[in-house]
Each structure stands twice: as C-alpha cells, then as structure tokens.
Amino acid sequence: MARLRQLAGRPRCIYAKNPLAEVIAAVKFPPELRIEEQLPIEFQGKVKTDFPLLELKSVVSLLGATVSGESAGANRPLALSKNFDFVSEDKTRRVSVAADLFALTTTTYTRWEDFLSRFDHVFASFSSVYNPQLFSRLGLRYRDIIDRAAIGISEATPWDRLINADLLKPFTLFSEGLADNPHYTAAINLEVDEAALTIAFGFVQGAVDKKVAFLIDTDCYVDPARLRTGAEVRSTLEVLHKYTSLAFGSAITDELHAALQPTEP
Numbered sequence: 001m002a003r004l005r006q007l008a009g010r011p012r013c014i015y016a017k018n019p020l021a022e023v024i025a026a027v028k029f030p031p032e033l034r035i036e037e038q039l040p041i042e043f044q045g046k047v048k049t050d051f052p053l054l055e056l057k058s059v060v061s062l063l064g065a066t067v068s069g070e071s072a073g074a075n076r077p078l079a080l081s082k083n084f085d086f087v088s089e090d091k092t093r094r095v096s097v098a099a100d101l102f103a104l105t106t107t108t109y110t111r112w113e114d115f116l117s118r119f120d121h122v123f124a125s126f127s128s129v130y131n132p133q134l135f136s137r138l139g140l141r142y143r144d145i146i147d148r149a150a151i152g153i154s155e156a157t158p159w160d161r162l163i164n165a166d167l168l169k170p171f172t173l174f175s176e177g178l179a180d181n182p183h184y185t186a187a188i189n190l191e192v193d194e195a196a197l198t199i200a201f202g203f204v205q206g207a208v209d210k211k212v213a214f215l216i217d218t219d220c221y222v223d224p225a226r227l228r229t230g231a232e233v234r235s236t237l238e239v240l241h242k243y244t245s246l247a248f249g250s251a252i253t254d255e256l257h258a259a260l261q262p263t264e265p
Contacts, residue, residue, distance in 0.1 A: 012245065013262035014111055017151050019144040025119050025237060026096075026103035028137035032130050035099045040084055043097065046125040050118075051086035051095055058082060095122050102126050111265065112241055120234060127230055135233055139221035140240040144248060147206040147213040151259055155211060162256040163214055167201055185215075190247075194239050195222050197247055218247045 044054065058081070086095040092108040104119045146162060148155050153162070160168055171184045185202030198219045206213035220240040227233050249257070 012265055014265055016261035016263055017259070018109070019146055019151070019260065020109045020142060021145045022105065022107050022141075022143040023109045023115060024103055024105045024139075024141040025115070026101060026137075026139045026141070027123070027135050027233060028101055029132040029135050031099040032132065033099065034130065035084075035097060036082060040097060040129070043126060043129045044086065046129070047086050047095060047122055051088055051093070051122075053087035053089065053091070055085040055087060055094075056082065057085065093118070095126075097126065113265075116234070116237065116241075119237070120230075123233065124230060133228065135227040136225055137221060137223040138225050138227060138233060138236050138240070139219055139223070140237060140244055141217070141219045142244050142248065144216045144218075145204065145206070145213050146216065146252070146256065149206060149211065150213075153256075153259055159214060162253055162259075163201075164251050164253060167251055171202075192243055195220050195243055197221075197243060199247055199251065201251065216248060216251050218244050218251075220244045220247070 081099060083101075084097045086097070088094070093104070093106045096103040096105065102123065104115075104122060106115060106118075109115055148157060148162075167186075170186045185200065187198060187200040190197040190199070198221075200215070200217040200219075202215055203212050204215045205211070220243045222236060222240070225236070227236060252260075
C-alpha cells in the first residue's frame with residue numbers, strides 16, 4: 001500500500017513495450033431468463049459487423065447446497081447454462097454473454113480510451129436489448145506477462161531488479177533461485193477506498209523462448225455493486241482503471257518501468 005500511495009501522483013503513461021496479455025471488463029447482474037430461453041438474435045444483429053463469429057458454450061453446474069455427510073455432487077441436480085461468445089474475425093476480441101454476465105475481452109490492448117470506447121458501444125447494444133435494471137458486480141482485469149526476452153532484457157537480469165521485492169518474498173522461502181521453478185504463484189487481496197483488488201502473481205512460461213516469465217494478474221472490482229445505468233458503469237470502470245494502473249506500477253521496479261518505454265498518453 002505504501003508504494004501505491006507513492007505512485008498516486010505519477011503521470012499516466014502508455015508502454016511502447018506493452019506486456020499485456022489480456023484485458024477483461026465484466027458486468028454481472030440478476031439472471032436474465034431471456035438469455036437462457038431465447039437465442040440472442042437481436043443482439044447478434046447489433047454487433048456482428050465487429051464480432052462476426054459465434055461460439056456457443058454450455059456450462060454445467062450443481063444446484064443446491066451439499067447436505068452434511070454426502071459427497072460433493074451426490075444426488076444433486078445439474079444446471080446447464082448457455083454462454084454466447086461473439087468473436088472478432090481475427091479472434092483477438094470477444095463479447096461474452098450469459099444469463100447473468102456481460103464481458104468484453106481483448107488480447108490486443110493498445111490504450112484505455114480505445115478499450116473503453118469499444119466497451120461502451122457493445123454494452124449499450126446489450127442494454128438496449130435486455131435493459132438490465134441492476135448491476136451487482138463490476139470488474140476490470142489486466143493480465144501482464146513480463147517476458148524478459150520479449151522486452152529485450154537479458155535473461156541473466158535478476159527478477160528482484162524488475163519485480164517489487166516484497167512480491168517476491170514468498171518465493172524465497174522455497175527457492176534460492178527465483179527463476180528456477182515456473183510453478184510458484186501467490187496472491188494478495190487489498191481493500192482500497194472505492195473498490196477491492198486481487199493481485200495474483202508468479203512465474204509462468206514465456207511466449208518468446210518458453211523460458212520463465214512473470215505474471216501479474218490484477219482483478220479490480222466492486223462487489224457487491226448497486227449500479228443502475230450505463231453511465232454509472234462507465235464512471236466506475238474509470239475508477240477501477242486508476243487502481244489497476246497503480247497496482248501494476250507498484251508491482252514493478254523503476255528499472256522495469258523504464259525498460260517498458262513509457263510514453264505520454
């Protein structure tokens with residue numbers, strides 16, 4: 001938290017060497033039975049220019065609480081829910097719709113204004129069809145992968161020169177070399193003034209040379225939320241974006257910040 005406060009006054013930047021692997025904005029609401037009972041034909045008509053592909057998924061879940069003494073799932077009915085993914089032609093963006101969920105996902109994030117504008121557009125289309133009256137959870141998730149080869153940093157560079165040493169402390173309990181096991185992960189939960197943060201982090205396999213990289217997975221959310229309009233959703237997303245940016249800045253060192261080549265928005 002101390003470093004969060006320290007970075008609060010740092011001007012916003014855009015990284016030329018963007019480490020983002022995925023960004024998701026997701027809204028939850030009380031179940032809309034029309035999405036379960038009817039095909040989203042009208043919504044598809046509104047978004048198919050940008051999202052012409054359709055993927056239909058069925059999700060199985062258990063109904064009812066487990067009775068004391070019975071094994072999980074024993075004699076419990078199954079519920080089958082539908083998830084519709086409307087996907088861009090290049091498969092880098094998708095809009096996910098379920099009975100209680102709307103989400104926009106991209107793997108080609110460039111800048112916040114572009115992502116928010118696209119979210120506004122497809123969310124307005126969704127709201128015009130289904131007119132949800134209450135939004136109970138709003139989340140913004142950034143998955144950054146620090147791959148030294150992709151950034152142009154020598155693999156001999158110690159991780160504690162790139163990642164906040166406080167994040168790395170749990171891993172030093174089990175390993176003398178911070179890069180010798182790509183399966184170490186951890187997570188922290190934070191309460192901030194207007195939202196909550198879950199930051200998962202740890203070593204993963206890099207995309208460039210399959211060597212060890214470092215994942216910073218930041219989920220900033222309001223739950224429970226009591227948002228009722230698209231304008232309230234948009235303004236809350238702006239708040240969540242502020243905290244996700246601060247969280248990432250707090251997780252990396254000034255050396256890595258410079259190596260990512262920050263530029264003005």
